[in-house]
Amino acid sequence: MTSTPATKKRVLSGMRPTGKLHLGNYVGALQNWVRMQEQYDCFFVIVDWHALTTDYGDTSRLKENLVDVLLDWLAAGLDPEKCVMFIQSHVPAHAELHLLLSMITPLGWLERVPTYKEQKENLKEKDLNTYGFLGYPVLQSADILLYKADVVPVGEDQVAHVELTREIARRFNAFYAYAHPLVVETNHLTPDQKKVLNSNGTKITPDTDYIFPRVVFPEPQALLTPAPRLPGTDGRKMSKSYDNAVMLTDPELVVRQKLKTMVTDPARVRRTDRGNPDVCPVGDLHKIFSSPETKAKVNEGCRSAGIGCIECKSWVADAIVKILNPMQERRKKYEDKPRLAWDILEAGSARAREIADATMDEVRKAMGLYYESPKDDAK
Ligand code: TRP
Numbered sequence: 389m390t391s392t393p394a395t396k397k398r399v400l401s402g403m404r405p406t407g408k409l410h411l412g413n414y415v416g417a418l419q420n421w422v423r424m425q426e427q428y429d430c431f432f433v434i435v436d437w438h439a440l441t442t443d444y445g446d447t448s449r450l451k452e453n454l455v456d457v458l459l460d461w462l463a464a465g466l467d468p469e470k471c472v473m474f475i476q477s478h479v480p481a482h483a484e485l486h487l488l489l490s491m492i493t494p495l496g497w498l499e500r501v502p503t504y505k506e507q508k509e510n511l512k513e514k515d516l517n518t519y520g521f522l523g524y525p526v527l528q529s530a531d532i533l534l535y536k537a538d539v540v541p542v543g544e545d546q547v548a549h550v551e552l553t554r555e556i557a558r559r560f561n562a563f564y565a566y567a568h569p570l571v572v573e574t575n576h577l578t579p580d581q582k583k584v585l586n587s588n589g590t591k592i593t594p595d596t597d598y599i600f601p602r603v604v605f606p607e608p609q610a611l612l613t614p615a616p617r618l619p620g621t622d623g624r625k626m627s628k629s630y631d632n633a634v635m636l637t638d639p640e641l642v643v644r645q646k647l648k649t650m651v652t653d654p655a656r657v658r659r660t661d662r663g664n665p666d667v668c669p670v671g672d673l674h675k676i677f678s679s680p681e682t683k684a685k686v687n688e689g690c691r692s693a694g695i696g697c698i699e700c701k702s703w704v705a706d707a708i709v710k711i712l713n714p715m716q717e718r719r720k721k722y723e724d725k726p727r728l729a730w731d732i733l734e735a736g737s738a739r740a741r742e743i744a745d746a747t748m749d750e751v752r753k754a755m756g757l758y759y760e761s762p763k764d765d766a767k
């Protein structure tokens with residue numbers, strides 16, 4: 389049984405269009421999104437404007453990267469029947485809300501965001517002394533608040549951004565929530581409906597058509613993806629920039645080849661040496677991808693030198709290939725019909741615009757930025 393849409397909590401998350409995704413992206417985020425689409429009202433956005441906050445100088449691969457991300461999403465099992473997938477720049481309201489939120493966001497809040505200093509240090513080759521880079525968590529806040537998301541699934545590095553979003557929402561509500569009434573017809577509301585609104589903290593002035601919403605923006609909750617750290621072939625965290633990743637699009641032979649070169653327990657030099665899967669990156673992969681039976685075989689065989697590393701690696705390759713195969717089949721379906729994937733994005737962006745525009749209406753009203761021409765010349 390699926391629950392009715394009204395009772396579903398809303399989820400929003402986003403990814404930068406960085407091109408083809410790898411197993412770490414799948415285990416760290418995508419797999420969780422695929423699960424969430426069954427229970428939540430999910431919005432997933434490819435944040436092309438965010439990409440510009442660090443890669444503004446060269447935009448030549450933006451479109452190609454964006455399509456690759458979308459294809460990997462679809463390949464991994466995000467289903468346009470179950471979630472909304474869209475492009476940030478196709479919904480101009482993200483820019484408008486970013487602008488308005490930037491007015492109320494103290495500089496100190498942004499300078500204190502941990503990723504700000506870290507990234508500026510780590511990405512030395514880029515000049516990140518820009519207005520856009522400092523303000524990008526505000527853009528992320530706009531992404532989240534436009535959809536009034538309840539839950540934002542993110543990795544650890546992004547939790548501070550969701551926290552900032554909560555603070556911005558609170559500040560916005562404190563300034564504006566009761567400042568300007570929403571003018572609506574309330575006389576058609578039944579007493580029961582009014583009761584529900586009142587219990588929400590919404591104020592309805594008696595005998596008028598004014599509704600004062602308690603809050604414009606609910607505060608979103610970060611949901612930390614319960615993801616194990618996925619090692620790449622060199623034992624460091626799997627990452628595109630380390631060139632140690634297994635891509636979701638890697639054919640079976642490439643997967644097997646990459647795993648063959650993967651580092652193992654350094655204490656196990658010869659076949660006759662005993663090893664320890666708990667300190668071996670291949671052992672980590674088994675813990676994530678292999679069946680309990682295989683894991684037991686690895687544990688026993690490695691510690692007793694009963695199995696060789698080559699054999700052990702081939703088992704983990706089997707498990708990974710089994711996960712990637714159906715993804716690659718699905719991806720092919722969309723690669724063969726590029727129009728299909730774009731149609732999904734366009735439909736998603738249209739749906740996102742409806743919700744974002746409705747929120748912007750409320751925001752403009754709350755902020756007093758709602759100018760109607762006079763009804764007549766009397767006043
Ligand atoms: N900033 C996130 C990242 O770099 C991506 C992102 C943008 C995002 N907007 C978002 C994530 C909204 C969650 C919700 O990974």
Ligand code: SF4
Binds near residue numbers: 653664669700
């Ligand atoms: Fe690692 Fe497997 Fe070799 Fe043990 S047998 S060291 S777990 S690769």
